Amino acid sequence: MPHHTFILNGSPVSVDVEDDVRLLWVLRDVLGVTGPKYGCGLGVCQACTSHLNGKAFNPCSVPVGALQPTDQVTTIEGLPATVGKDLHPMQEAWLAYDVAQCGYCQPGQIMAAVAKVHQARAAGHEIGDADFDEIRNICRCGTYFRIREAITAGAKNF
């Protein structure tokens, strides 16, 4: 069975699984990392949003065989690894605005929010309404407005 190695939340991991198994299932079913959620498996709902080398991506839409040994995969469990803090500023903002309801989509929402802030800055501006409107993550509890508030506040702290 094919052997795959990559860096998960700062530590190298190895798995033996077929090349075409999507990374979401490698994380959840093989490695037991359950922060990224299944919401569709189609790259649509974005509940599994994590980071690959610092960019937001959907593990449900990437075969594990496409990863290189040097690739850095960060899930919500790895996000707090910022210097000297338990939580990322975006997570703190999520707490301050009590964004979550059921919480199922929120790990993906937070990972998307952090990447979206970086993306906006790379484009030379701070995140705003037009950027929020590009976030595709579904929240079936309908917390979108609090998400917008939290992202605005969280972005000021990193």
Add this chain to the structure above:
Amino acid sequence: MEDQGAAPRRADAGLGRRRFLGYVVAAPTLLVAAQLGEAVLAPTPAAAAVPSLPEPADLYDLTDLLTDATLPTSGLISVQLNADGTAAFALPRAEVGQGITTSTAMLIAEELDLPVSQVRVTLADARPELLFNQFTGASSTTVSTYTPVRVAAAIARERLLAAAAARFGVPASTLTTAAGVVSTPDGRRAGYGELAAAAASTTTIQVGVALKQPADFKVIGTAQPRVDALDIVTGRKQFAMDLSVPGALPTMVCRPPTINGTPLSVQNLAAVRAMPGVTDIATVSTGVAVRAATFGQCIDAVRALQVTWGPGTEDGSSDATVLAELKAAGLPFAVPPVNLLAHTVDSTFTFAFASNSALEPNCAIADVRPGRAEIWASLKTPIAAQGAIAAKLGLLPGAVTVHVTQGGGSFGRKLFFDAALEAAEISQLMGKPVKLMWHRTDEFRQGRTHPMSVSRVRATHALGQVLSFEQRHASVATDFSHGLGEVITALVAKLPVGDIGFSETIFELTQQTPYNFGLTSQLLSEVDKGFNTGSMRGIYSPNVRCAQELVVDQLAAALGQDPYRFRSQSLKDPRARAVLDKVAELGSWGRPMPAGTAQGIALHPEYHSMVAVLVEIDCTPAATGRRIPDAWTGPRVTKVVCAVDAGLVVNPLGLQAQMLGGITDGIALALTSGLHLANGVFQEGSWDNYFYTRQWNTPPDVQIVVLPATGDTPGGAGELAVGAAMAAVACAYGRATGTMPTDFPINHAAPLAFDPLPTTPPVPQSPVDGLTRAY
């Protein structure tokens, strides 16, 4: 029976203070249980210019019914004090995001004088002895548990005081409690944890206790963030599919191409069984189940299976055929269409099927062994689930352990236990534990839906007064077979003659016309039982009230009155008028708006609560012409102002969250979220087909105001805002475009905005291009 309460808890706790009975239960640590002594809420009489007789839901609504039903058994709700100073309570309800673990922790913290962070609220396993008291629905949780939970906590506090009095050799009346510590006047202190064993009883005894008065509340009524918020933002909160149950491997079902089709034969069993990761395949009543090392390999196997299917229950049905059934089923109005003495307003509204699917799909873990079974799932009716699973497996209910897990949303879906029943069947057939999850596409196509309905409203008016307002609501049958959560009512609802009575009862207990419109009546008729349906957040209210409020706008126009002022002066209940007035004031009702944009205003009373919503909508090409890939942009709700009076509010932050969710749902139902039925199958198969509200549909300006408590008991809140928001958006759309909308969602009649996924294989393959879309 004797009163073991150690001391009057406060100086004013004597005469005139109502006392509640509870128990100290025999246990090695302090364990207390409550007995409910709450009277039903007194009815509010209606007063009117042209009076309408009170409707059933004015006097005794569904929440009252559910609260009364819990009376005989609520004494079994118990709070335990642990040696580490924490209080533990197993809530016999489902937490699905509505915040009841937080509000329940607040109730216990309030009466115990313990920090909220020291209260551990878990979800109780199925407990058949609770009968009606393990049902999560109809916004009834806080209403029905508000008193018994506090009684248990108050008794616990008194027992701790008594134990401390004995330890310190002082009268209990001299002791004070704060933050989980009992203190003497001279500064000696004992933590609750140290006292928990001494406060316990070796026999079960009945005690009396008084509760704090609202004026003394320090926790209830304060904004409390969710108790699970940290677990959520760090990814530690565990849902059913995150649990690690030994041997429970991923499992999915290959489902039929039409609604409720059945598997006849499988052509390539051996080939699929040999696929990578696959361990088991079994034909079950709903399809062909596959168990594999990963869900990805389940999807591969489901797609590879070649199955011959029998017919479903709705083969050949389409939106048009169901609409014809509904139109034929409408009940007659009492008032004739042509009235020589009055003007008549007749309107008909159509509401498409809608999906109540949560983001967490239907899922359950089942471990069925000879003679016993264990189930893990988010269940709002765990007792009914236990009974049904036991019957399916040929076991006694006592041999089936049902664990209620944290749920990733419900919106009505988790009233049913479809996945738990299916997982149990599969586990029994395979002889192995299974972790069953539905594919998203199955959720839309084979999952439960909110029924399609047609609502006709006829109103008459003369001399500036509305004389009659009648509504005839025809709906595809709503499945209430979950009953009120326990086996007996679940069975009654399944009887061929029992269920229309049950539906009609629910309809009558929830639906109201909040205005003094003379002769008012609302009747429900149901057709077609071939669909998998269920209540969606609000049950009938969003559609019923949306239709009503659109007609109210018509009546206001016919009478030459402003829509807000017409509503305000016609309302029966001053509480309703207060929320309406509040949003009109905060939202600057009537302000000049550019062409193609408009305000809409509506309100909704339900479960002893009142909400009003004012929206502003942009229907100009700048909004409707936005281009976003795989999206329905359409008109944009640009602003929402919401005012809510939910009686005594336990957690205003949580209440605002429920209003926000309801508003988001209402926007979806009015504008974008519907299912298209064609040839016996719903066309939607993905979140990019079913247009629930997304960020690009979200109003950038939302204000939610919680009005001061108007009573000393909580009202319901979980479903409250959906109907008002949907109606307000519909009214705003009508005013912005100059045409009253009659078909919902308003995009439903447009050509499909997506290419439907194939039905064979039943689920699509996951993409492989995720790296190219990283940002």
